[in-house]
Amino acid sequence: MSTGRPLQLAVLISGRGSNMAAIARACAAGEIDARVRLVISERAGVAGLDTARALGLETRTIAWSGATERLRFERALERALADARADLIVLAGFMRILSQEFVEARIGRILNIHPSLLPLYRGLHTHRRVLAAGERVHGASVHFVTAELDGGPVILQSRVAVLPDDTEATLSARVQTTEHTAGSHGVESGPGSMASRSRCRWWRILMSAGRVERAALVAAMLISAAWSQAAPPPQAPPPQPPQFVATYTIAWHGITAGTSTLELQSTSPQLYLYTSTDRAYGVFRLAFPHALRQSSRFRVAAGQVEPLTFQAGGPGNDVMAQFDWKSGQVTGMAKGKLLDLKLQPGTQDPLSVQIAIMLALQARDAPESFWMLNTDEIDRYEYRRQGQSTLDTPLGKLRTILYTSHEAGSDKTTYLWLAPALDYMPARAEQHVKGSTQVSLEIQAFTRR
Ligand code: GRF
Numbered sequence: 469m470s471t472g473r474p475l476q477l478a479v480l481i482s483g484r485g486s487n488m489a490a491i492a493r494a495c496a497a498g499e500i501d502a503r504v505r506l507v508i509s510e511r512a513g514v515a516g517l518d519t520a521r522a523l524g525l526e527t528r529t530i531a532w533s534g535a536t537e538r539l540r541f542e543r544a545l546e547r548a549l550a551d552a553r554a555d556l557i558v559l560a561g562f563m564r565i566l567s568q569e570f571v572e573a574r575i576g577r578i579l580n581i582h583p584s585l586l587p588l589y590r591g592l593h594t595h596r597r598v599l600a601a602g603e604r605v606h607g608a609s610v611h612f613v614t615a616e617l618d619g620g621p622v623i624l625q626s627r628v629a630v631l632p633d634d635t636e637a638t639l640s641a642r643v644q645t646t647e648h649t650a651g652s653h654g655v656e657s658g659p660g661s662m663a664s665r666s667r668c669r670w671w672r673i674l675m676s677a678g679r680v681e682r683a684a685l686v687a688a689m690l691i692s693a694a695w696s697q698a699a700p701p702p703q704a705p706p707p708q709p710p711q712f713v714a715t716y717t718i719a720w721h722g723i724t725a726g727t728s729t730l731e732l733q734s735t736s737p738q739l740y741l742y743t744s745t746d747r748a749y750g751v752f753r754l755a756f757p758h759a760l761r762q763s764s765r766f767r768v769a770a771g772q773v774e775p776l777t778f779q780a781g782g783p784g785n786d787v788m789a790q791f792d793w794k795s796g797q798v799t800g801m802a803k804g805k806l807l808d809l810k811l812q813p814g815t816q817d818p819l820s821v822q823i824a825i826m827l828a829l830q831a832r833d834a835p836e837s838f839w840m841l842n843t844d845e846i847d848r849y850e851y852r853r854q855g856q857s858t859l860d861t862p863l864g865k866l867r868t869i870l871y872t873s874h875e876a877g878s879d880k881t882t883y884l885w886l887a888p889a890l891d892y893m894p895a896r897a898e899q900h901v902k903g904s905t906q907v908s909l910e911i912q913a914f915t916r917r
Contacts (some may be wrong), residue, residue: 475501477504477505477558480545480562481510481560482511482561483511483561484561485519485520486644487644487647488558490648491558492520504523505553505554507528508545510530510531510562512531538564555577557577559581582608582609582611582618584608586625590618590619595643598630605630606627607626607628608625608646610622611623709827711917714729714911715914720906725749726746726747726749728744730819741763743819745760763779764779764817765777766820768823773823778818778819780818786803787807792811796810798841803843812848813839816838818841825838825892830891834853836850849874849875850873852872854870859885859896861895862910863890863895866911867889868887869888871884880900880901882897883898884896887911894911895911896908
């Protein structure tokens with residue numbers, strides 16, 4: 469492969485070709501040291517071919533008339549790529565799936581632009597699915613293509629906030645505007661951003677795998693360099709918790725025992741009051757004659773939750789705690805004794821931790837562990853993402869992400885099915901002791917205020 473010439477790109481399209489045009493313009497303006505050598509469409513007569521010709525680019529149509537045609541298509545594509553001496557293939561709105569053999573022979577030399585924040589929402593209709601799931605943030609990814617559909621290493625990502633009145637059309641238009649920058653310059657700036665972290669990680673993986681072709685390295689460097697110079701896009705403001713009332717049924721060893729109502733309200737800017745009230749049914753009233761109430765007051769600043777006070781009333785389990793973040797102590801009373809503990813960074817109380825998880829997931833920051841006030845101790849709870857599932861609930865089918873929470877050395881594990889459509893509140897929660905379900909909660913109602 470030669471060294472001094474600009475990177476030769478072959479851009480594959482299926483339709484409008486606006487990404488192809490954005491890349492070609494960035495090349496022509498010298499913003500990236502590359503040249504669109506050939507535009508290949510798998511359909512005749514699409515608007516992207518006219519745009520390419522108007523930009524003075526060479527075009528080819530290699531018609532794809534069905535899955536059985538793939539071999540014939542790929543042979544013709546290989547010849548066209550060889551004629552064009554293409555270093556790198558960019559799939560820009562190319563709606564066909566290339567074969568494993570074709571892709572694996574070119575690892576690191578095929579890029580794709582996909583309209584979602586991969587690994588979320590692979591496949592088609594991403595904007596529609598993002599709206600249906602009630603996501604707050606969406607975007608586009610540029611990634612290396614592997615045999616796994618939309619599954620290859622992410623190079624960079626752009627993000628947009630999903631607005632309350634967005635439709636599929638408005639959201640897709642906003643995401644595509646960022647794609648046009650991402651394909652040529654890259655967007656989403658700032659060290660430590662999700663995109664830069666994934667870029668570094670994949671760099672290392674690709675390098676250590678020894679599979680990197682010069683073209684891919686150059687492409688990634690060009691994209692990274694231009695990306696770091698690009699003006700940062702308007703950032704979505706850090707998420708604030710929604711105000712809501714959520715009601716759950718509580719089951720004890722499978723028997724419905726009562727209800728739990730969780731209510732979050734904002735008392736002044738950035739200050740919140742979160743209460744949980746449990747009421748027992750029937751025979752369980754004998755054990756719990758009064759409603760059990762817990763409350764947490766906390767502040768939310770820059771997307772971080774900082775508890776201020778926590779109170780819980782329960783037989784032998786009373787807690788009144790005050791968090792003093794200046795002195796780094798939590799003081800008060802627990803189980804009738806004085807409480808005086810050193811705060812760990814980011815310590816939560818048993819209620820505020822749910823809101824901290826909610827905000828972390830909304831900001832696409834997977835929670836891994838929290839220090840938490842546990843009656844008269846501060847313990848560390850590990851959070852593990854276990855997968856996804858769709859639950860049938862009284863609110864209908866809800867897509868959920870399953871997390872477990874566990875304190876080292878304890879025989880209890882909490883399972884949380886967090887639903888994006890409920891702002892990541894649990895649709896279901898279960899507490900397992902030594903592997904068997906002791907208490908479970910199931911959502912009955914969720915009202916935003
Ligand atoms: C873009 O949204 C891209 O993310 C997806 O297909 C669309 C193509 O648009 N892969 P265009 O043909 O580049 O205008």
